Amino acid sequence: MDVIVSHVNLDFDGLASLLAAKKLHPDARVALTDKQHPTVKSFLAIYRDELAFSSYNDINWKEVQTLILVDVASLKRTGIPILDLPPNVQTIVYDHHSPKDGDLSGGERYIEPVGATVTFLVEKLCEYDMSITPFEATLYGLGLYTDTGNFTYQQTTERDLYIAAFLKQKKMDISLVDRFSEQTLSIEERQLFQTLFVNGQEYFDNGVTLFTTTHEQPSYQSGLATLTRRLMETTDSDAAISIVKMKEHVYVVARASSDRVDLRKLMDSLGGGGHAQAASATLKKHDLDTVFQKVQQCLPAIVQPALTAADLMATPVKFISTDHSIDEVQNQMYQYGHTGFPVVDEDEYLVGIISRRDVDKATHHGLGHAPVKAYMSNDPITLPTSASLEEIQSTMMKHNIGRIPILENDKMVGIISRSDVIAQLHKQDGETMNEIVKKMKRQLPPALYKLLFNIGTIADQKGVNIYLIGGIVRDILLHRSNEDIDIVIEGDGIAFANELAIQLGGKVKSHEKFGTATWKTTENVKIDIVTCRTEYYEAPAALPNVRASNIREDLRRRDFTINAMAIQINKSHFGTLLDFFQGQEDMKQQKIRILHTLSFIEDPTRIIRGVRFALRFNYQLAEQTYKLAIDAAPMLQQVSSKRLLREIELLLKEGSIIDGIQMLDNIGVWSYLIGLKTNVLTAKLTDIVKLKDPFLIFLALAYDHADWETIIQPYALTSQHRTMIQQLGIMQHIDTENLSYLSSIHQQFQPYQDEIVFIYAVLANKRHLLTYLEKRKQLPILLTGSDLIKKGLHPGPAFSDILNQLTCLQLDGEIQTKDEAFQWLDSVKNKSQTF
Known part of the structure; x- marks a missing residue:
């Protein structure tokens, strides 16, 4: 006999999962616990006949061959008589909670990180093309809506939202979902709520308010989860914890509304489980005071450290002095893309703030020559490094300001802008530090991983932040091999490279102009070490001007979001992923997206680079990125031939050059570089690309044009290419149609190199010349x-x-x-x- 069970204090996700599992295992019986959430009891009072589930008492547990657990992975939390189960019982688990001690480790396990267990069970029903009735869709919806807090809980995923839309298509009754997902309290529940409210006390920890309450009563009463949530809402707390002894057992139920509260640590210590913001535990035959004391001891552990100005601020700070002119400030705003600057005196103490609005007004009145001190805002609002994110938000709203200088010992050490706060508030959950470390260990050779760890330790000694950046970060996340190591530090890159050579050996080659160095270890591992920098472009397609900066601005200057991530390797933060521009999300969506709208204008070769990455990863250019590439394609005419040839050479190495040429043609690139939209036969290009010469790509695309020699001349950077153009021009005038013998062809083409004859044969579609060359080689x-x-x-x-x-x-x-x-x-x- 196969039996399907869920957890005690059954909620709608558990009930819905029982129904879905029954469809997946039609020969199994569903056993229903008698301890149910009040709203579930209300639902079953009306719809029990639709479900035809058995009670625990109806099951002969000694005859169970396979036990199927849904929305739970611990036998203890099911409430079934474990001792009655046969020793060889098989188990199958469908759950969405994080694994914890006491969970089943054997048997079949399906654990999915979604908002509700019913989500991936419905996915399985779809996979097997099983029909879903309106009643089933409604119950599945109840499980989904209640376990995700109407899609407001942090564990909610896009999969949950997709399944909700699917269930609506299957005639899910939203009004019924709404009716049963919100419970009206009974008289007994209102009395218990009042008791818990009166007995409660608040606990404050680093800006977080926790409400804890206790009570003891002789009889069991369900609905504690609903009451705890209402306590949290009524007291306006960040979390509420109810500790109630009923009969012989103590029930601990907790709910949280703040990301800074993680209830799992508390419940793990009590032998319970759940999510970061919704969890519970049952302690059988425990004393209330003992449990309460244990909860009190664990409270500091569930509060996550507050994000402070020190965590969020940009440093070093770009500032201007009081004697700078308005015109100079305007120029720096353009260079760095900032909308304002702090103003300091001769001793570098903060004395004011000047915004773009101030600069625009002064410029409008023809006062560009005037000093900044005449137009800056005096008495700037500042905060210390210890200010919390909440305090920063409040200060910005209260004073209606977009940036706040951060001070330490009266000296400006950083600055926080409105965009920094917005980015933090809308920050999507990424991979944890532990997950990144695991990927690094899996992707990197052990010696290289150890080397990075040692580098991070030395960075801690020198007091600098250090990061792994570039393509290797992207490829670690994508499980692709890449040992091209680029490191950036918020400090002097050359000095740090020399320090590495002193402590770990090896040699350093520095590049003073760019603030970069290449360190070759004693094992001949090459690592590029760069000073964090920002850059600006004086003109489109020009090479950038570079200035020292911080990690955020260093990443901001990169080409695409998937290449603008960093992994911190300081020992204390080893494995922390920095993803300010949602590169991970773009990888999930398989999109190539530029960082800002002027990216292609500033460096048009990024258009070719974007196509290269799209081919490499089988991604698509994001819609806006594609449109901006089309708009910026004319700017490629201002790029040097040498740089263009280099980009096409890199595109050749991707191995999908034909597709790349077509993508660039769709963007309009070739119409600007060779003066016409291409119409090249694939067969012609297929033969040419085998020669691995980027110049020949341009030649092949231009050859059908009447003025091809003039078009291709700028790309002929070597004497060999210039000779090739000259000889191809001569070959065009040879009448090959009347050369009926191979010997007569040989007399005409013998003076030329085989490669040039081959190129002419392909470009001019002279197939008999190819026959001649093949015969000649043999x-x-x-x-x-x-x-x-x-x-x-x-x-x-x-x-x-x-x-x-x-x-x-x-x-x-x-x-x-x-x-x-x-x-x-x-x-x-x-x-x-x-x-």
Whole structure:
């Protein structure tokens, strides 16, 4: 016999999961606990006949062969008589809670990180193409809506939202979901609520308010989860914890509304489970005071440290002095993309703030030459490094300001802008530090992983923040191999590279102009070390000007979001992922997205680079990115031929150049670079790309144009390419159609290199020239210069004429063996007196 069960104090996710599991295991019986959430009891009072579930008392547990657990992974939390189960019982688990001690470790386990267990059970029903009735859809919806808090809980995923839409298509009754998801309290529940409210006390920890309450009563009463949530709402607390002894057992139920509260640590210590913001535990035959004291001891552990200004601020701070002119400030605002700057005096103490609005007003009145101190805002609002995120928000709203300088010992050490706060508030859950570390260990060779850890330790010694950046971060997340190590520090990159060489050995090659260095370890591992920097462009397509900066601005200057992530490797933060621009989300969506709208204007080669990454990862350019690429395509005309050829060379290495050429054509790139929209046969390009020369790509695309020699000239950067253009121009005037013999073709094309003849044959679609080249390559060498000397001939220009005549005869099939070649040579020698 197979039996499906869920947890005690059954909620709608458990009930809905029982129904879904029954459809997946139609021969199994569903056993229903008698301890149910009040709203579930109300629902079952009306719809029990629709479900036809059995009670625990109806099951002979000794006969169970397979036990199926839904919305729970612990036998203890099911409330079934565990001792009655046969020792060899098989188990299957469907759950969405994080694994914890006491969970089943054997058998089949399906644990999915979704908002409700019923979500992935419905996914399985869809996978097996099972029908879903309106009643089933409504019950599944009840489980989904209640366990995600109407999709407001942090554990809610896009999968939950998708299943909700699917259930609506299946006639889910929203009004019924609404009616049963919100409970009206009974008289007994109102009395218990009042008691818990009166008995409660508040606990404050670093800006977080926790409401704890206790009560003891002789009889069991359900609905404690609902009452606890209402206590949290009524007291306006960040979390509420109810500790109630009923009969012999103590029930601990907790609910939270703040991201800074993680209830799992508390419930793990009590042997319970749940989510970060909704969890519970049952302690059988425990004393209320003992449990309360244990809860009190655990309270500090459930409060996450507050985000402070020190965590959020940008540093070092870009500032201007009081004697700067308005015009100078305007220029710096353009360079760095800032909308304001702190103003400091000669001792670098903060004295004011100047905004873009201030600058615009002064400029409008023709006062660009005026000093900043005449137009700056005096008495700036500041905060200390210890200010919390909530305090920062409140200060910005109270004073209606967009940036706050952060002070320490009266000196400005950082600045926080409105965009920093918004980014934090809308920050999506990414991978945890532990998850990143696991991926690093899996992707990197052990010696390299250890080296990075040692580098981070040295960075801690020197008091600098250090990060792994670039493609290796992206590839670690994508499980792709990449050992091209780029490191950036918020400090002096060259000085830090030299420090690494002192402590770990190796050699350093520095590049003072860019503030970068390459450190080669004693094991010949090359690591590029860069100073955090920002950059601006004086003109479109120009090379950027570079300035020292911080990690956020260093990442902001990069090309695409998937390349703008960093992993901190300081020992205390090893494995912390920085993803300010939602690169992880774009990887999930398989999109290539630029960081800002002027990205292609500033560096048009990013268009080609974007196509390259799209091909490499089989991604698509994001819609706006694609449109901006089309708009910026004309700017590629301002890029040097050398840079363009380099980008096409990199595109060739991706191995999908034909697709890349087509994508660039759709964007309009070739119409600006070669003056027309391409119409190149795939077969023609297929042959050309085999030569791995980016110049030939341009040549192939331009060749059908009447003025191709002029178009292609700027891309001929070597003498070989210039010679190629010249010889191709000559070959165009050879009348190959009337050359019926291979020997006659040879007479015309013998002076040219095989590669150039091949290129001409492909571009001009002269297939018989390809036949000639193939035959020419296969010809055996029948006679050499030594053979001619042995025949008494004297070396000289005539030798090449003789051997060329022999080649012609071989091509036409008139001579095939060495003996025939000697006979021919003798006949030629006897007829001619010139040898």
